[in-house]
Amino acid sequence: MNTHGTEVRQKVLTLLRDGAKNTDVARRFGVPPGTVSYWKHVDRVKRGEPVTVRPSLLCPRCDDRDLDQASYSYLLGLYLGDGHISHYAKHKVPSLMITLDDTWPGIQDSAEHALRTVFPHNNTCRVRSKGAHNIKVYFKHLTCLFPQHGPGKKHERLIALESWQQEIVDAHPWDFVRGLIHSDGCRITNWTTRVVGGERKRYEYPRYFFTNVSDDIRQLFTDTLDGLGIGWTHCTRHGNPYNISVAKKASVALMDAHVGPKY
Incomplete structure (x- = not known):
C-alpha cells in the first residue's frame, strides 16, 4: 500500500496554494486525485478560507438543508x-x-x-x-x-x-x-x-x-x-x-x- 509522508504532502499543498491543478499535482507525485482533493480541503479549512461543500454532503438535520x-x-x-x-x-x-x-x-x-x-x-x-x-x-x-x-x-x-x-x-x-x-x-x-x-x-x-x-x-x-x-x-x-x-x-x-x- 502506498503511503505519503509529511514531506510529500507539504510539497503538494505548496503547489496547490500557488494555483496548480489537482490532477497535475496528483500525476506529478503519484498521489490519488481524491487524496489531493482531501488534503486541499483540510488545508483551506485550517487557514480559514471559504470552503464550498457539495450539496450531496449536506444533511437536513446537521446542515439545515431543505427537506421535502x-x-x-x-x-x-x-x-x-x-x-x-x-x-x-x-x-x-x-x-x-x-x-x-x-x-x-x-x-x-x-x-x-x-x-x-x-x-x-x-x-x-x-x-x-x-x-x-x-x-x-x-x-x-x-x-x-x-x-x-x-x-x-x-x-x-x-x-x-x-x-x-x-x-x-x-x-x-x-x-x-x-x-x-x-x-x-x-x-x-x-x-x-x-x-x-x-x-x-x-x-x-x-x-x-x-x-x-x-x-x-x-x-x-x-x-x-x-x-x-x-x-x-x-x-x-x-x-x-x-x-x-x-x-x-x-x-x-x-x-x-x-x-x-x-x-
Missing part, C-alpha cells in the same frame, strides 16, 4: 416496513435500501421518486434480486434522518419517532400511512353470504390489512389512523396477532381516496 416533508413521511413508512441501512466496508458511506416486490412496479417507481426528492443531490439506483428490486441511495447522514436504525431486527428493539419526525408525520399523515401500506399492507376484497328472502346471496366488500411483527410499528400505524378518524381493529389470523384491519365502509372510502390498491 411529504416525500420524507412516505419514505419513512417504506423504511419502517421494507427498508434497512447498511454500511459495508467496501463502501465509503452507508446506503438506504428499500426492498420491493416486482409484482408492484408502480410502488418501486414511487419509492425511487421519494428517494430522489428527499436526496436530490445523491445518486439512486435499482439492484435486482429474486422477484424484487432494491431501491437504494448512498448518503453519509442516513442515520440522522432515520434514527430508528440499529443492530438486530426492528421488532426486537424499540422503534419510536423523534419529535421532529412526529411533527412531519402529523403534517403529512396520509403519506406516512401510504408508505406503510405500500410496504407491509394490502387492499383485498372479502366476501360473505347472507340469506335474503330465503335465498343465500354472496356479498363482497373491500378491506385493508397492515401486517407487521413490531408492536411499536403497528402502534405508529394505528395512532396515525386514529388521528385521521379511520376505524380499525386487531385481526388475528392463523394465530398471528400482527394484523390491523380497516373494514368499515367510510374508513375504506377514505383509504381508497388517499392510498388505494397496490399498483
Whole structure:
C-alpha cells in the first residue's frame, strides 16, 4: 500500500496554494486525485478560507438543508416496513435500501421518486434480486434522518419517532400511512353470504390489512389512523396477532381516496 509522508504532502499543498491543478499535482507525485482533493480541503479549512461543500454532503438535520416533508413521511413508512441501512466496508458511506416486490412496479417507481426528492443531490439506483428490486441511495447522514436504525431486527428493539419526525408525520399523515401500506399492507376484497328472502346471496366488500411483527410499528400505524378518524381493529389470523384491519365502509372510502390498491 502506498503511503505519503509529511514531506510529500507539504510539497503538494505548496503547489496547490500557488494555483496548480489537482490532477497535475496528483500525476506529478503519484498521489490519488481524491487524496489531493482531501488534503486541499483540510488545508483551506485550517487557514480559514471559504470552503464550498457539495450539496450531496449536506444533511437536513446537521446542515439545515431543505427537506421535502411529504416525500420524507412516505419514505419513512417504506423504511419502517421494507427498508434497512447498511454500511459495508467496501463502501465509503452507508446506503438506504428499500426492498420491493416486482409484482408492484408502480410502488418501486414511487419509492425511487421519494428517494430522489428527499436526496436530490445523491445518486439512486435499482439492484435486482429474486422477484424484487432494491431501491437504494448512498448518503453519509442516513442515520440522522432515520434514527430508528440499529443492530438486530426492528421488532426486537424499540422503534419510536423523534419529535421532529412526529411533527412531519402529523403534517403529512396520509403519506406516512401510504408508505406503510405500500410496504407491509394490502387492499383485498372479502366476501360473505347472507340469506335474503330465503335465498343465500354472496356479498363482497373491500378491506385493508397492515401486517407487521413490531408492536411499536403497528402502534405508529394505528395512532396515525386514529388521528385521521379511520376505524380499525386487531385481526388475528392463523394465530398471528400482527394484523390491523380497516373494514368499515367510510374508513375504506377514505383509504381508497388517499392510498388505494397496490399498483
